[in-house]
Amino acid sequence: LLSPQPRLRELAGLVAQAQTSGATVDLLVEGEQRELPPAIELSAYRIAQEALTNSLKHAPGSVAHVHIEYGPDTVAIVVTDDGPGMPGTGAGEGGHGLIGMRERVALYGGRLEIGPCTGSGYQVRAWLPTNGTAT
Numbered sequence: 111l112l113s114p115q116p117r118l119r120e121l122a123g124l125v126a127q128a129q130t131s132g133a134t135v136d137l138l139v140e141g142e143q144r145e146l147p148p149a150i151e152l153s154a155y156r157i158a159q160e161a162l163t164n165s166l167k168h169a170p171g172s173v174a175h176v177h178i179e180y181g182p183d184t185v186a187i188v189v190t191d192d193g194p195g196m197p198g199t200g201a202g203e204g205g206h207g208l209i210g211m212r213e214r215v216a217l218y219g220g221r222l223e224i225g226p227c228t229g230s231g232y233q234v235r236a237w238l239p240t241n242g243t244a245t
Contacts, residue, residue, distance in 0.1 A: 115152045116159075117148075120155065121137055121158055121176060124159060135175075136174075138177045139179075140178070140179045141181060146240050147241075149218070150218065150239075153215075153217070154238055156214060158187050158189060161211070161234035162189055164208075164234070165193070168193065172191040173191065173192050175189070177189075177190075184237045185237070186237050187235070187238070188236075190231055190234075192230060211224070220239060222234075222236045223235040
């Protein structure tokens with residue numbers, strides 16, 4: 111029996127799971143929350159999941175923020191933390207998770223920014239078009 115693919119509305123559960131393991135994580139959803147094409151929903155969820163996993167793994171004890179913003183033609187996924195950052199891991203580098211994020215974003219003609227925050231911390235910012243058209 112196959113279970114349904116995760117959707118953005120399920121990020122609250124992912125954040126709650128991280129919180130029960132002792133992590134400090136918050137979730138902010140802005141804009142008109144609506145159903146998106148299933149492939150966009152899955153990609154956005156997986157990007158947020160991987161970025162949050164990276165924050166918890168590489169910046170234990172930091173505060174992580176997951177921000178989803180629904181725009182008229184895009185959905186933005188922003189995950190930041192206030193940890194020490196990951197020196198030497200720019201947008202062109204990284205492990206399998208960062209590669210997977212880049213591939214998901216590229217598949218739909220979106221945009222991805224990965225790198226240190228101003229001051230301290232690390233961020234992943236992704237924008238996906240909500241029309242679901244692959245490039």
